[in-house]
Amino acid sequence: MSPPAVLLTGAGKRYDIVSCFARLTTTVVADPSPLAPAQYAAHVRASVPLIEDTGYVPALEELCAEHGVGAVLPLTDLDIEVLARAREDGRLPALVPAAEIARATYDKYETHLLLERLGLPSPPTVLPQAELEQLAYPVMVKPRRGSGARSIHLAHDVAQARFFLDYVPEPTMLQRAMNGPELSIDCLGDLDGRCLNAIPRTMLESRGGESIKGEVIRDDELIELARRTMEALGVRGPATIQVFRDPDIGLGITDVNTRFGGAFPAPAYAALPGCSYPELIVRMAGGERIEPHVGEFQAGMSFTRYYWQLELDERMRPTGREIVEGGPLRPR
Ligand SMILES: Nc1ncnc2c1ncn2[C@@H]1O[C@H](COP(=O)(O)OP(=O)(O)O)[C@@H](O)[C@H]1O
Ligand SMILES: [Mg+2]
Numbered sequence: 001m002s003p004p005a006v007l008l009t010g011a012g013k014r015y016d017i018v019s020c021f022a023r024l025t026t027t028v029v030a031d032p033s034p035l036a037p038a039q040y041a042a043h044v045r046a047s048v049p050l051i052e053d054t055g056y057v058p059a060l061e062e063l064c065a066e067h068g069v070g071a072v073l074p075l076t077d078l079d080i081e082v083l084a085r086a087r088e089d090g091r092l093p094a095l096v097p098a099a100e101i102a103r104a105t106y107d108k109y110e111t112h113l114l115l116e117r118l119g120l121p122s123p124p125t126v127l128p129q130a131e132l133e134q135l136a137y138p139v140m141v142k143p144r145r146g147s148g149a150r151s152i153h154l155a156h157d158v159a160q161a162r163f164f165l166d167y168v169p170e171p172t173m174l175q176r177a178m179n180g181p182e183l184s185i186d187c188l189g190d191l192d193g194r195c196l197n198a199i200p201r202t203m204l205e206s207r208g209g210e211s212i213k214g215e216v217i218r219d220d221e222l223i224e225l226a227r228r229t230m231e232a233l234g235v236r237g238p239a240t241i242q243v244f245r246d247p248d249i250g251l252g253i254t255d256v257n258t259r260f261g262g263a264f265p266a267p268a269y270a271a272l273p274g275c276s277y278p279e280l281i282v283r284m285a286g287g288e289r290i291e292p293h294v295g296e297f298q299a300g301m302s303f304t305r306y307y308w309q310l311e312l313d314e315r316m317r318p319t320g321r322e323i324v325e326g327g328p329l330r331p332r
Pocket of ligand 1: 209
């Protein structure tokens with residue numbers, strides 16, 4: 001029997017993720033923009049109403065019924081909560097956490113409060129109404145609902161903090177600026193919120209919310225912190241937890257994304273055969289229960305990423321024409 005299809009929402013530029021699923025099963029993409037490149041890696045591409053529209057969830061339900069979808073996965077932060085509510089109402093087989101967790105992790109100040117409540121490390125964080133003179137500087141002025149490192153500013157003193165709070169045109173917060181390396185742990189939770197695996201990597205260089213250079217590392221402290229965080233939040237599906245290891249403060253979690261993180265290749269390279277996250281997700285969508293295997297992966301691989309492109313004809317259909325060859329040059 002062939003596995004159920006998967007539906008990926010907001011695919012954007014995440015061609016590698018869509019392409020990987022399309023090699024495993026029928027893959028449907030819902031993205032409102034005809035210029036979102038990743039949809040061209042899917043078997044089916046569908047234009048659906050905007051997320052805020054009451055027709056959004058019904059349109060996804062229709063796609064699920066039509067194509068036999070067994071798992072819906074968001075590829076941006078924008079619709080995770082909507083999908084979580086639709087899951088709770090029994091309308092979509094979305095691989096997302098509880099709606100309350102989805103809502104809290106979309107707001108970085110709520111995330112901070114939630115982590116503190118659960119006894120998980122979060123850097124000191126306050127809202128703009130706080131006594132700014134009392135803070136230890138430098139701090140990061142961050143949008144509460146930011147993504148892709150948008151509008152994040154380092155403030156060295158009260159005057160700079162006030163300036164950036166005024167300058168950034170959306171709700172913000174102030175968070176202690178962490179030193180030390182920034183690291184991410186790419187994780188996968190099962191349908192009961194058990195953590196199946198947690199794979200740490202360095203973040204050497206990022207651009208537009210994607211990590212473009214890094215190395216998979218074996219770091220037991222990070223693996224254990226990520227497993228605890230995943231299970232405390234009951235995360236279903238993929239998630240990426242970002243931390244800093246500050247020489248004075250120690251580990252602090254600065255971002256929790258309950259979707260595929262900004263470096264899809266890293267955990268895919270590191271996974272043992274048959275255990276990449278897309279493979280496990282397709283098996284779970286087919287009803288299989290996967291045993292947790294936290295820490296079972298291969299460390300040491302680096303990744304370095306670059307741009308690729310598609311030519312579309314006048315009617316926005318890919319021509320299939322390549323102007324350059326992919327892959328590393330083979331020795332003559
Ligand atoms: N508290 C902090 N200290 C130092 N750098 C930070 C801090 N918070 C965020 N940054 C930097 O800003 C980037 C984006 O912040 P993040 O919290 O991950 O938001 P998002 O990815 O949702 O835009 C991080 O990858 C990190 O480099
Ligand atoms: Mg981030």
